[in-house]
Amino acid sequence: MKAVCLHFLDRLSWIGTVVVVVAKENHDLMLNIVQKFDHTKVNVVHGGTTRHRSIFNGLQAFCNTSNSLTPKPKVVVIHDAVRPFVEEDLLLKITLAAKEQGASGAIRPLVSTVIATTSEGYLDHSLERAKYRASEMPQGFLYDVIFQAYQRCSELDFEFGSECLHLALQYCGVNAKLIEGPPTLWKVTYKRDLAAAEAIIKETLSMSACIIAGAEAEATELAKTLQKNLNMMETDVIPCAKESNAEYLSKTRNFIHLSMTGSNFLGVLEMVKHFEDTDHARLYPVVIVWVQLNMAKQSVDSQKTDELTAFRSLASEVIQGNILLYGIQIEHTKVPEQWERSVERLTQITVALIRDRNAALTGQLLHV
Amino acid sequence: MKAVCLHFLDRLSWIGTVVVVVAKENHDLMLNIVQKFDHTKVNVVHGGTTRHRSIFNGLQAFCNTSNSLTPKPKVVVIHDAVRPFVEEDLLLKITLAAKEQGASGAIRPLVSTVIATTSEGYLDHSLERAKYRASEMPQGFLYDVIFQAYQRCSELDFEFGSECLHLALQYCGVNAKLIEGPPTLWKVTYKRDLAAAEAIIKETLSMSACIIAGAEAEATELAKTLQKNLNMMETDVIPCAKESNAEYLSKTRNFIHLSMTGSNFLGVLEMVKHFEDTDHARLYPVVIVWVQLNMAKQSVDSQKTDELTAFRSLASEVIQGNILLYGIQIEHTKVPEQWERSVERLTQITVALIRDRNAALTGQLLHV
Numbered sequence: 001m002k003a004v005c006l007h008f009l010d011r012l013s014w015i016g017t018v019v020v021v022v023a024k025e026n027h028d029l030m031l032n033i034v035q036k037f038d039h040t041k042v043n044v045v046h047g048g049t050t051r052h053r054s055i056f057n058g059l060q061a062f063c064n065t066s067n068s069l070t071p072k073p074k075v076v077v078i079h080d081a082v083r084p085f086v087e088e089d090l091l092l093k094i095t096l097a098a099k100e101q102g103a104s105g106a107i108r109p110l111v112s113t114v115i116a117t118t119s120e121g122y123l124d125h126s127l128e129r130a131k132y133r134a135s136e137m138p139q140g141f142l143y144d145v146i147f148q149a150y151q152r153c154s155e156l157d158f159e160f161g162s163e164c165l166h167l168a169l170q171y172c173g174v175n176a177k178l179i180e181g182p183p184t185l186w187k188v189t190y191k192r193d194l195a196a197a198e199a200i201i202k203e204t205l206s207m208s209a210c211i212i213a214g215a216e217a218e219a220t221e222l223a224k225t226l227q228k229n230l231n232m233m234e235t236d237v238i239p240c241a242k243e244s245n246a247e248y249l250s251k252t253r254n255f256i257h258l259s260m261t262g263s264n265f266l267g268v269l270e271m272v273k274h275f276e277d278t279d280h281a282r283l284y285p286v287v288i289v290w291v292q293l294n295m296a297k298q299s300v301d302s303q304k305t306d307e308l309t310a311f312r313s314l315a316s317e318v319i320q321g322n323i324l325l326y327g328i329q330i331e332h333t334k335v336p337e338q339w340e341r342s343v344e345r346l347t348q349i350t351v352a353l354i355r356d357r358n359a360a361l362t363g364q365l366l367h368v
Numbered sequence: 369m370k371a372v373c374l375h376f377l378d379r380l381s382w383i384g385t386v387v388v389v390v391a392k393e394n395h396d397l398m399l400n401i402v403q404k405f406d407h408t409k410v411n412v413v414h415g416g417t418t419r420h421r422s423i424f425n426g427l428q429a430f431c432n433t434s435n436s437l438t439p440k441p442k443v444v445v446i447h448d449a450v451r452p453f454v455e456e457d458l459l460l461k462i463t464l465a466a467k468e469q470g471a472s473g474a475i476r477p478l479v480s481t482v483i484a485t486t487s488e489g490y491l492d493h494s495l496e497r498a499k500y501r502a503s504e505m506p507q508g509f510l511y512d513v514i515f516q517a518y519q520r521c522s523e524l525d526f527e528f529g530s531e532c533l534h535l536a537l538q539y540c541g542v543n544a545k546l547i548e549g550p551p552t553l554w555k556v557t558y559k560r561d562l563a564a565a566e567a568i569i570k571e572t573l574s575m576s577a578c579i580i581a582g583a584e585a586e587a588t589e590l591a592k593t594l595q596k597n598l599n600m601m602e603t604d605v606i607p608c609a610k611e612s613n614a615e616y617l618s619k620t621r622n623f624i625h626l627s628m629t630g631s632n633f634l635g636v637l638e639m640v641k642h643f644e645d646t647d648h649a650r651l652y653p654v655v656i657v658w659v660q661l662n663m664a665k666q667s668v669d670s671q672k673t674d675e676l677t678a679f680r681s682l683a684s685e686v687i688q689g690n691i692l693l694y695g696i697q698i699e700h701t702k703v704p705e706q707w708e709r710s711v712e713r714l715t716q717i718t719v720a721l722i723r724d725r726n727a728a729l730t731g732q733l734l735h736v
Contacts, residue, residue, distance in 0.1 A: 110482065114503070115501055116499055121545065121547075123473070123544040126537075131484055162481060165483070176490065177489065183558045187479060191551075192554070197560075199563030361720060361734070367732065
């Protein structure tokens, strides 16, 4: 989650410095992530024993002249790493509102009715849902407002409090501007939320694909049909994966490489090499589906065993570099309905491989 | 969601009648589900234009003498179909508390701070999180309490209210007993929640497997190693899928059928027949992983093409009946480390197939 979140924040040019607050025991792990992904404007500081102490530690990093941070900023945005799907649009609104009003925060409608309980565990009263909101993150502040609030607040606040907007109101008299965020802002809290987050990431990664068609007429024809069938994805068809197509290759993380049986998988090898050189699979896995179009009938038997072995060993090698390589064999037929069914099935399998990104199935040669 | 929830409620012997409230346009769809799954104690009634009107319609079904419902019950439990993972233990607690106190409801701790907003969209104040809870479902009531509450409440309540506990308090003076439920009670609300629900269902379905080992020594040996490797699942090893093993076969929805190459897949066929006869795959898909253990070396070539064709056509046939059939070939080797690696890989692929339950990959013969 932290890596996904950081990657996003690091890309935004209007953000000057990112301070990551982590528990002492995760400090090295975090430094490794920062280094691995070349996050140049990220600073890692230790958390405290409570949420407010951790946030205050983060804010104090700007006063600490011994580190390399830029001077204290005008506006600071506080965010939870467990909300990895924050969008630039909302971040910008929060930042501008904080600059104007002194404080701002993201809100969401309440999903459940909120009720007050008696100390014996009975219903005391229920709140009118329309008047209340769930307070989410990110929240933005003029640096001086939130810093002062922390300087003025009590030990009790530090120990049991959790809401920065409350501190800004109570200790600096600033009523935060509230901005409704999208549902994806939710806090990844329970195990089920991890499954939901994984599904969102996989869906985002599966939104586009690049089809490499080669030069042969039959493959080009197949590429066109495949492109039509893959209408839920944005697809490009290009003739080859040479470096001149670097732009297409960097646009997506899913590749469907068509070739005729008998031709070797040199094209796949070139592509793998390109991704290794450009580090394209660093944060998210790249999927390559190698589709072999079979014109002759007795294809399975004529499949060269050593080529198959080479394909499998390539797959088990490149998975180390986050590249997932799968194979599909499709038999060509001149019977139109049969061919249509085959291509439909090829589409389904391709979509399943791209969506699932299942590491256990790399190196498999599937059949249509 | 409704089907999952209904299936669960229908199994509980201490629940006399289940009334499902659905929108008019979904009435026939719901009746089909009730019929398909033989839900004998389920009654379907039309919903109203708001939540409260729908619930009241459901309650009134008990007063309607023209239908076949049992006389009005002492206690009624109200639940949302979009919370399909409710557990019997909680339902029972809610029911007993309702019988004793007049009303009861499930609660959860608040995930986010709740704040009151001004009409201009600014923070008014934030609530102290510890004093409040999210009100969830199920909720239980003495039938007379909730029925009376609905008879006494105003048009405004019917139109804009949403909380039954509030009505019981306001119109009958009953303070509901609150009972903390597990996180799985959450309301499937957003698209991401569907992914989370799917993950929970898939995880539940993957908790056990039955390995059918056959009679040959090598297969029995492999079955034992596989059982050891599959330590995240509860597994049984049985020699064959004959009817005498019906008990084992009904305990799980995942089957790993081992056979030696050359032996046909008669065992798989028998198993499929058994599941079709017993309707075992009606609600959730059954996964059969057919593992072929290959003793000779040149296996791929010696694989009988017609057997493979028969396997694929069987797979595409049984998928109509919710049975997902996959094949894996594993080459036997006498080199211990190599064999260990192969069985490890077999385990990974098997687990992936069982967990993912991917319909697009049925009929594929994978290789280790």
